[in-house]
Amino acid sequence: MRPYSRVYAAIDLDAVVSNMKEMKENLPPSTAMIGVVKTDGYGHGAVPVARAIDPYVEGYAVATIDEAIILRRHGIKKMILILGVTHESRYGELLRYDIRPAIFQYEKAKALSDLAVKNGKTAFIHLAVDTGMGRIGMKPDKASADMAERMSRLPGLRIEGMFTHFARADEADKAAYEAQYQAYLRFLGYLEERGVAIPIRHCSNSAGIIESLGSNSLDMVRAGISIYGLYPSDEVDREAVKLRPAMALKSVITYIKDMEPGCPISYGGTYVTEKPMRVATIPVGYGDGYLRSLSGKASVLIRGKRARILGRVCMDQFMVDVTDIPEACEDDEVTLIGRDGDDEITVEELAALGGGFHYEMVCNLGKRVPRVYVRGGQIVGTKDYFHDVYEGFGYM
Numbered sequence: 001m002r003p004y005s006r007v008y009a010a011i012d013l014d015a016v017v018s019n020m021k022e023m024k025e026n027l028p029p030s031t032a033m034i035g036v037v038k039t040d041g042y043g044h045g046a047v048p049v050a051r052a053i054d055p056y057v058e059g060y061a062v063a064t065i066d067e068a069i070i071l072r073r074h075g076i077k078k079m080i081l082i083l084g085v086t087h088e089s090r091y092g093e094l095l096r097y098d099i100r101p102a103i104f105q106y107e108k109a110k111a112l113s114d115l116a117v118k119n120g121k122t123a124f125i126h127l128a129v130d131t132g133m134g135r136i137g138m139k140p141d142k143a144s145a146d147m148a149e150r151m152s153r154l155p156g157l158r159i160e161g162m163f164t165h166f167a168r169a170d171e172a173d174k175a176a177y178e179a180q181y182q183a184y185l186r187f188l189g190y191l192e193e194r195g196v197a198i199p200i201r202h203c204s205n206s207a208g209i210i211e212s213l214g215s216n217s218l219d220m221v222r223a224g225i226s227i228y229g230l231y232p233s234d235e236v237d238r239e240a241v242k243l244r245p246a247m248a249l250k251s252v253i254t255y256i257k258d259m260e261p262g263c264p265i266s267y268g269g270t271y272v273t274e275k276p277m278r279v280a281t282i283p284v285g286y287g288d289g290y291l292r293s294l295s296g297k298a299s300v301l302i303r304g305k306r307a308r309i310l311g312r313v314c315m316d317q318f319m320v321d322v323t324d325i326p327e328a329c330e331d332d333e334v335t336l337i338g339r340d341g342d343d344e345i346t347v348e349e350l351a352a353l354g355g356g357f358h359y360e361m362v363c364n365l366g367k368r369v370p371r372v373y374v375r376g377g378q379i380v381g382t383k384d385y386f387h388d389v390y391e392g393f394g395y396m
């Protein structure tokens with residue numbers, strides 16, 4: 001039975017759990033994991049993923065305070081860290097929802113401390129250190145260590161953790177990673193000299209976890225893309241951690257027709273039939289996040305066989321060649337991402353064909369595509385973004 005008649009993304013929560021177990025096995029036994037569920041769990045749905053991985057993580061990381069609040073509102077109790085910068089206007093919500101911000105400026109720490117004292121609360125923060133990403137964070141020098149020491153004496157504020165982010169841990173050459181990690185360790189030393197203790201030290205991302213980097217021996221690691229069963233890059237060791245892709249994208253054939261030779265297909269007539277052909281229409285397009293740059297390049301799976309895209313991908317539909325799949329008929333299942341029979345189409349394959357990036361493809365899967373959650377072969381829940389409620393217009 002198909003849960004939706006046009007298209008849906010099936011999210012395999014068993015794969016998600018299996019990926020967590022695989023990573024755990026590749027880590028030192030005392031190292032805990034933070035589950036990164038930013039951008040709505042890399043497009044997979046943050047809440048169901050967070051719930052599925054809860055037994056395997058010490059906490060969660062997101063990019064924005066709104067993502068953090070969504071997790072809290074759905075019953076997530078463990079530590080939540082915001083990896084980006086949180087605006088001061090939202091510090092009240094940090095305290096109310098018990099969410100950790102990344103802090104690296106004294107004035108911000110002071111503002112949060114003042115608010116915490118005023119509310120009779122304690123704010124927990126993680127220091128962000130920029131060791132070579134050039135994005136956010138304090139410089140790992142002695143002046144920053146002095147600043148961190150002053151922060152550590154602020155009332156109502158507790159430095160709970162400190163992290164840096166590796167720009168090139170997914171590359172075969174680990175020199176850049178090593179330089180960043182050494183800068184982090186040196187900075188930890190400066191803090192120690194000043195009597196500033198850091199209970200939770202965390203640096204590794206998915207690439208670090210898979211590549212068994214030295215930074216895995218700190219207190220925690222931050223698993224992101226690997227939760228969802230994708231490898232950070234082609235250069236990491238796929239044998240070290242066996243990941244299973246969690247997302248499949250399924251649709252149907254809405255129409256099949258026979259075409260004479262010489263018929264143009266789709267916008268611009270970039271493809272013209274060369275012989276008598278059987279052509280199927282699929283009701284998915286770039287409006288669903290299926291890349292237009294896959295026009296004429298990618299294939300889909302129908303009855304376990306590959307059918308290539310003919311002409312341009314439209315906003316809501318595209319056409320494929322089913323001449324060599326005579327058994328194909330209207331209403332047949334179509335696999336855009338995932339397995340059908342012995343063949344599989346991966347996100348990595350599509351990203352490479354379309355000149356895109358695999359992280360981006362899953363993050364940008366459209367809100368017109370409902371997510372269907374599967375566990376033990378059963379559908380355990382769904383999320384339909386398109387039916388989200390509008391507020392303030394009086395529509396309902």
Ligand SMILES: *Cc1c(COP(=O)(O)O)cnc(C)c1O
Pocket residue numbers: 036038083164165204205206207222223224225226232
């Ligand atoms: C996104 C992000 C991660 C996770 O990265 P992956 O490559 O998906 O594992 C970890 N840490 C920070 C700071 C991030 O921004």
